[in-house]
Amino acid sequence: MKRRDFIAAIGGAAALPLAARAQQPAMPVIGYLGMGSSDTEVFLAAFRQGLSEAGYAEGQNVTIDYRWAEGNPERFPALAAELVMLKVHVILTTGGTLAAIAAKRATATIPIVFAAVGDPVAEGLVVSLARPGGNVTGFSITLPDLIGKLLELVKEAVPGASRVALLFKPDTMPDRVREARLKEADASARALGMELQVFEARERGDFDGVFSDMSSARAGALVVWPTPVFQLERRRLADLAAEHRLPAVFQSRNYVEAGGLMSYGPNLPDLSRRAAIYVGKILQGTKPSDLPVEQPTKFELVINLKTARALGVVVPASLLARADEVIE
Structure with a gap:
Protein backbone atom coordinates (compact mmCIF):
# COMPACT_ATOMS: atom_id res chain seq x y z
CA MET A 1 0.00 0.00 0.00
CA LYS A 2 1.33 3.43 -0.92
CA ARG A 3 1.99 5.83 1.92
CA ARG A 4 -0.70 8.33 0.88
CA ASP A 5 -3.29 5.51 0.56
CA PHE A 6 -2.38 4.26 4.04
CA ILE A 7 -2.80 7.76 5.53
CA ALA A 8 -6.17 8.19 3.77
CA ALA A 9 -7.34 4.85 5.13
CA ILE A 10 -6.31 5.75 8.68
CA GLY A 11 -7.98 9.15 8.36
CA GLY A 12 -11.20 7.59 7.09
CA ALA A 13 -11.27 5.10 9.96
CA ALA A 14 -10.75 7.89 12.50
CA ALA A 15 -13.62 9.85 11.01
CA LEU A 16 -16.08 6.97 11.31
CA PRO A 17 -16.92 7.45 15.04
CA LEU A 18 -17.51 11.16 14.46
CA ALA A 19 -19.84 10.46 11.56
CA ALA A 20 -21.68 7.85 13.59
CA ARG A 21 -22.10 10.27 16.47
CA ALA A 22 -23.34 12.97 14.12
CA GLN A 23 -26.06 10.63 12.84
CA GLN A 24 -27.34 9.82 16.35
CA PRO A 25 -30.64 11.59 17.14
CA ALA A 26 -30.49 14.43 19.62
CA MET A 27 -31.98 13.88 23.07
CA PRO A 28 -35.65 14.88 23.42
CA LEU A 143 -62.80 18.43 43.35
CA PRO A 144 -66.42 19.61 43.60
CA ASP A 145 -66.63 19.18 47.36
CA LEU A 146 -63.11 20.28 48.35
CA ILE A 147 -64.05 23.80 49.43
CA GLY A 148 -66.90 22.27 51.44
CA LYS A 149 -64.38 19.98 53.13
CA LEU A 150 -62.20 22.95 54.10
CA LEU A 151 -65.22 24.69 55.60
CA GLU A 152 -66.10 21.53 57.53
CA LEU A 153 -62.62 21.55 59.03
CA VAL A 154 -63.11 25.17 60.09
CA LYS A 155 -66.40 24.23 61.72
CA GLU A 156 -64.81 21.33 63.57
CA ALA A 157 -61.67 23.15 64.72
CA VAL A 158 -63.25 26.54 65.45
CA PRO A 159 -66.94 25.84 66.18
CA GLY A 160 -67.52 29.39 67.38
CA ALA A 161 -66.58 30.92 64.00
CA SER A 162 -69.91 31.95 62.51
CA ARG A 163 -68.29 34.18 59.88
CA VAL A 164 -65.59 32.72 57.63
CA ALA A 165 -63.45 34.79 55.25
CA LEU A 166 -62.61 33.31 51.85
CA LEU A 167 -59.49 34.77 50.25
CA PHE A 168 -58.94 34.23 46.54
CA LYS A 169 -57.25 35.73 43.49
CA PRO A 170 -60.07 36.50 41.05
CA ASP A 171 -58.05 36.69 37.83
CA THR A 172 -56.80 33.10 37.98
CA MET A 173 -59.94 31.68 36.35
CA PRO A 174 -62.62 32.66 33.82
CA ASP A 175 -65.51 34.74 35.17
CA ARG A 176 -68.12 31.99 34.78
CA VAL A 177 -65.91 29.50 36.64
CA ARG A 178 -65.24 31.95 39.44
CA GLU A 179 -68.93 32.71 39.91
CA ALA A 180 -69.85 29.02 39.95
CA ARG A 181 -67.21 28.20 42.55
CA LEU A 182 -68.21 31.09 44.78
CA LYS A 183 -71.83 29.95 44.67
CA GLU A 184 -70.77 26.42 45.63
CA ALA A 185 -68.65 27.78 48.48
CA ASP A 186 -71.50 29.95 49.74
CA ALA A 187 -73.93 27.02 49.64
CA SER A 188 -71.48 24.86 51.59
CA ALA A 189 -71.04 27.56 54.23
CA ARG A 190 -74.80 28.04 54.62
CA ALA A 191 -75.30 24.30 55.01
CA LEU A 192 -72.86 24.44 57.93
CA GLY A 193 -74.60 27.43 59.50
CA MET A 194 -71.79 29.86 58.61
CA GLU A 195 -71.69 33.16 56.75
CA LEU A 196 -69.10 33.30 53.96
CA GLN A 197 -67.32 36.62 53.43
CA VAL A 198 -65.39 36.88 50.16
CA PHE A 199 -62.18 38.92 49.90
CA GLU A 200 -60.04 39.44 46.79
CA ALA A 201 -56.28 39.87 46.52
CA ARG A 202 -54.85 40.31 43.04
CA GLU A 203 -51.25 40.92 44.11
CA ARG A 204 -48.94 40.97 47.12
CA GLY A 205 -49.61 44.64 47.80
CA ASP A 206 -53.27 43.86 48.54
CA PHE A 207 -52.63 41.59 51.51
CA ASP A 208 -52.35 44.14 54.33
CA GLY A 209 -55.53 45.94 53.36
CA VAL A 210 -57.47 42.73 52.80
CA PHE A 211 -56.58 41.33 56.22
CA SER A 212 -57.55 44.62 57.85
CA ASP A 213 -60.89 44.35 56.06
CA MET A 214 -61.32 40.81 57.40
CA SER A 215 -60.77 42.04 60.95
CA SER A 216 -63.21 44.92 60.44
CA ALA A 217 -65.78 42.42 59.15
CA ARG A 218 -65.21 40.33 62.32
CA ALA A 219 -64.31 37.16 60.46
CA GLY A 220 -63.73 34.29 62.86
CA ALA A 221 -61.64 32.10 60.55
CA LEU A 222 -60.09 32.08 57.10
CA VAL A 223 -60.06 29.73 54.11
CA VAL A 224 -57.50 30.47 51.39
CA TRP A 225 -58.28 29.44 47.83
CA PRO A 226 -55.12 27.96 46.30
CA THR A 227 -53.19 29.72 43.56
CA PRO A 228 -49.46 29.67 42.68
CA VAL A 229 -49.04 33.34 43.57
CA PHE A 230 -50.39 32.68 47.08
CA GLN A 231 -48.03 29.71 47.33
CA LEU A 232 -45.09 32.07 46.85
CA GLU A 233 -46.45 34.30 49.61
CA ARG A 234 -47.56 31.56 52.01
CA ARG A 235 -45.32 32.71 54.88
CA ARG A 236 -46.64 36.25 54.57
CA LEU A 237 -50.22 34.95 54.53
CA ALA A 238 -49.57 32.76 57.58
CA ASP A 239 -47.98 35.71 59.43
CA LEU A 240 -50.90 38.01 58.63
CA ALA A 241 -53.39 35.37 59.75
CA ALA A 242 -51.51 35.09 63.05
CA GLU A 243 -51.27 38.87 63.43
CA HIS A 244 -55.04 39.23 62.96
CA ARG A 245 -55.70 36.11 65.07
CA LEU A 246 -57.47 34.30 62.24
CA PRO A 247 -57.35 30.49 62.30
CA ALA A 248 -56.51 29.76 58.66
CA VAL A 249 -57.16 26.62 56.61
CA PHE A 250 -55.31 26.00 53.36
CA GLN A 251 -55.22 23.36 50.64
CA SER A 252 -51.56 22.36 50.80
CA ARG A 253 -49.22 21.44 53.62
CA ASN A 254 -46.47 23.96 52.91
CA TYR A 255 -48.74 26.74 54.20
CA VAL A 256 -48.96 24.89 57.51
CA GLU A 257 -45.21 24.38 57.58
CA ALA A 258 -44.99 28.17 57.16
CA GLY A 259 -47.22 28.73 60.20
CA GLY A 260 -50.79 28.26 59.01
CA LEU A 261 -53.20 26.35 61.25
CA MET A 262 -54.41 23.54 59.02
CA SER A 263 -54.40 22.16 55.50
CA TYR A 264 -56.32 19.53 53.62
CA GLY A 265 -55.77 18.69 50.01
CA PRO A 266 -53.83 16.74 47.42
CA GLU A 300 -53.45 14.74 53.49
CA LEU A 301 -54.57 16.58 56.60
CA VAL A 302 -51.83 18.54 58.37
CA ILE A 303 -52.30 20.48 61.63
CA ASN A 304 -49.92 22.94 63.28
CA LEU A 305 -50.46 22.63 67.05
CA LYS A 306 -47.96 25.40 67.79
CA THR A 307 -50.12 27.80 65.77
CA ALA A 308 -53.27 26.47 67.41
CA ARG A 309 -51.89 27.22 70.88
CA ALA A 310 -50.83 30.71 69.82
CA LEU A 311 -54.36 31.40 68.55
CA GLY A 312 -56.06 29.84 71.55
CA VAL A 313 -57.64 27.14 69.38
CA VAL A 314 -58.24 23.79 71.07
CA VAL A 315 -58.11 21.24 68.26
CA PRO A 316 -60.47 18.33 69.02
CA ALA A 317 -58.81 14.98 69.67
CA SER A 318 -60.99 13.42 66.96
CA LEU A 319 -59.48 15.82 64.40
CA LEU A 320 -55.93 15.24 65.59
CA ALA A 321 -56.48 11.49 65.29
CA ARG A 322 -57.36 11.88 61.61
CA ALA A 323 -54.35 14.05 60.80
CA ASP A 324 -51.62 12.66 58.56
CA GLU A 325 -49.13 14.90 60.36
CA VAL A 326 -49.25 17.09 63.45
CA ILE A 327 -46.61 19.82 63.71
CA GLU A 328 -45.77 20.45 67.36
Missing part, protein backbone atom coordinates in the same frame (compact mmCIF):
# COMPACT_ATOMS: atom_id res chain seq x y z
CA VAL A 29 -36.22 18.21 25.14
CA ILE A 30 -38.85 18.93 27.80
CA GLY A 31 -39.95 22.53 28.25
CA TYR A 32 -40.64 23.18 31.96
CA LEU A 33 -42.87 26.21 32.57
CA GLY A 34 -43.17 27.12 36.25
CA MET A 35 -44.03 29.95 38.61
CA GLY A 36 -40.83 29.65 40.63
CA SER A 37 -40.74 29.52 44.43
CA SER A 38 -38.58 28.77 47.43
CA ASP A 39 -39.73 25.14 47.46
CA THR A 40 -39.18 24.53 43.75
CA GLU A 41 -36.65 21.81 44.54
CA VAL A 42 -39.33 19.68 46.24
CA PHE A 43 -41.41 19.66 43.07
CA LEU A 44 -38.40 19.23 40.78
CA ALA A 45 -37.24 16.25 42.82
CA ALA A 46 -40.70 14.68 42.48
CA PHE A 47 -40.74 15.45 38.75
CA ARG A 48 -37.33 13.85 38.23
CA GLN A 49 -38.45 10.82 40.22
CA GLY A 50 -41.41 10.42 37.87
CA LEU A 51 -39.12 10.77 34.86
CA SER A 52 -36.93 8.02 36.32
CA GLU A 53 -39.97 5.77 36.69
CA ALA A 54 -40.71 6.44 33.02
CA GLY A 55 -37.14 5.54 32.03
CA TYR A 56 -35.63 9.01 31.67
CA ALA A 57 -32.79 10.84 33.43
CA GLU A 58 -32.00 14.51 32.89
CA GLY A 59 -28.72 14.95 31.01
CA GLN A 60 -28.53 11.27 30.06
CA ASN A 61 -31.41 10.60 27.69
CA VAL A 62 -33.50 13.77 28.03
CA THR A 63 -32.85 17.51 28.30
CA ILE A 64 -35.01 19.95 30.27
CA ASP A 65 -35.31 23.63 29.34
CA TYR A 66 -36.59 25.61 32.34
CA ARG A 67 -38.57 28.84 32.19
CA TRP A 68 -39.63 30.59 35.44
CA ALA A 69 -42.17 33.38 35.79
CA GLU A 70 -40.54 34.47 39.09
CA GLY A 71 -43.91 35.06 40.72
CA ASN A 72 -45.30 37.09 37.81
CA PRO A 73 -47.97 35.13 35.91
CA GLU A 74 -48.10 37.87 33.24
CA ARG A 75 -44.78 36.44 31.99
CA PHE A 76 -46.26 33.05 31.12
CA PRO A 77 -47.29 33.88 27.51
CA ALA A 78 -43.81 35.12 26.57
CA LEU A 79 -42.10 32.21 28.29
CA ALA A 80 -44.40 29.69 26.62
CA ALA A 81 -43.65 31.30 23.26
CA GLU A 82 -39.92 30.89 23.94
CA LEU A 83 -40.35 27.16 24.54
CA VAL A 84 -42.33 26.81 21.34
CA MET A 85 -39.60 28.62 19.39
CA LEU A 86 -37.07 26.20 20.85
CA LYS A 87 -39.16 23.37 19.37
CA VAL A 88 -39.24 21.36 22.57
CA HIS A 89 -40.85 17.94 22.32
CA VAL A 90 -43.31 18.40 25.20
CA ILE A 91 -44.20 21.22 27.61
CA LEU A 92 -44.82 20.60 31.32
CA THR A 93 -46.59 23.42 33.19
CA THR A 94 -46.52 23.79 36.97
CA GLY A 95 -47.82 27.35 37.30
CA GLY A 96 -51.50 26.55 37.68
CA THR A 97 -54.25 27.34 35.21
CA LEU A 98 -52.63 30.52 33.84
CA ALA A 99 -49.46 28.67 32.83
CA ALA A 100 -51.45 25.90 31.16
CA ILE A 101 -53.60 28.39 29.24
CA ALA A 102 -50.50 30.30 28.11
CA ALA A 103 -48.93 27.10 26.79
CA LYS A 104 -52.11 26.06 25.00
CA ARG A 105 -52.41 29.44 23.31
CA ALA A 106 -48.76 29.26 22.23
CA THR A 107 -49.06 25.94 20.39
CA ALA A 108 -51.67 23.57 19.03
CA THR A 109 -49.15 20.89 18.08
CA ILE A 110 -46.55 20.45 20.84
CA PRO A 111 -47.92 18.15 23.57
CA ILE A 112 -48.67 19.89 26.89
CA VAL A 113 -48.99 18.30 30.35
CA PHE A 114 -50.25 20.43 33.26
CA ALA A 115 -49.27 19.29 36.75
CA ALA A 116 -52.01 21.02 38.74
CA VAL A 117 -54.93 23.17 37.55
CA GLY A 118 -58.42 23.83 38.85
CA ASP A 119 -61.22 22.64 36.56
CA PRO A 120 -59.59 22.02 33.15
CA VAL A 121 -62.93 21.45 31.40
CA ALA A 122 -64.63 24.60 32.68
CA GLU A 123 -61.44 26.59 32.10
CA GLY A 124 -61.29 25.54 28.46
CA LEU A 125 -58.13 23.45 28.57
CA VAL A 126 -59.67 20.11 27.59
CA VAL A 127 -62.94 18.83 26.15
CA SER A 128 -63.48 16.30 28.93
CA LEU A 129 -61.49 14.55 31.63
CA ALA A 130 -61.79 11.10 30.04
CA ARG A 131 -61.11 12.30 26.50
CA PRO A 132 -59.17 15.56 26.68
CA GLY A 133 -58.75 15.92 22.91
CA GLY A 134 -56.17 18.12 21.24
CA ASN A 135 -52.61 18.42 22.54
CA VAL A 136 -53.28 19.03 26.25
CA THR A 137 -53.73 16.73 29.26
CA GLY A 138 -52.63 16.54 32.88
CA PHE A 139 -53.89 16.63 36.47
CA SER A 140 -56.69 18.56 38.18
CA ILE A 141 -56.49 19.55 41.85
CA THR A 142 -60.05 20.80 42.28
CA ASN A 267 -50.16 15.93 47.72
CA LEU A 268 -48.76 18.41 45.17
CA PRO A 269 -45.29 16.86 44.76
CA ASP A 270 -47.02 13.56 43.97
CA LEU A 271 -48.90 15.29 41.14
CA SER A 272 -45.56 16.51 39.76
CA ARG A 273 -44.28 12.93 39.85
CA ARG A 274 -47.34 11.63 38.03
CA ALA A 275 -47.14 14.45 35.48
CA ALA A 276 -43.56 13.38 34.71
CA ILE A 277 -44.78 9.85 34.01
CA TYR A 278 -47.26 11.33 31.51
CA VAL A 279 -44.40 13.29 29.92
CA GLY A 280 -42.43 10.06 29.59
CA LYS A 281 -45.35 8.30 27.91
CA ILE A 282 -45.68 11.15 25.42
CA LEU A 283 -41.96 11.03 24.61
CA GLN A 284 -42.45 7.32 23.92
CA GLY A 285 -45.22 8.03 21.40
CA THR A 286 -48.49 8.24 23.34
CA LYS A 287 -50.77 11.08 22.24
CA PRO A 288 -51.97 13.56 24.90
CA SER A 289 -55.53 12.97 23.73
CA ASP A 290 -55.16 9.31 24.76
CA LEU A 291 -54.14 10.21 28.33
CA PRO A 292 -57.17 11.12 30.48
CA VAL A 293 -56.97 14.05 32.86
CA GLU A 294 -56.59 12.55 36.31
CA GLN A 295 -57.62 13.86 39.70
CA PRO A 296 -55.72 13.53 42.98
CA THR A 297 -55.41 10.13 44.63
CA LYS A 298 -53.49 11.26 47.74
CA PHE A 299 -55.01 13.70 50.22
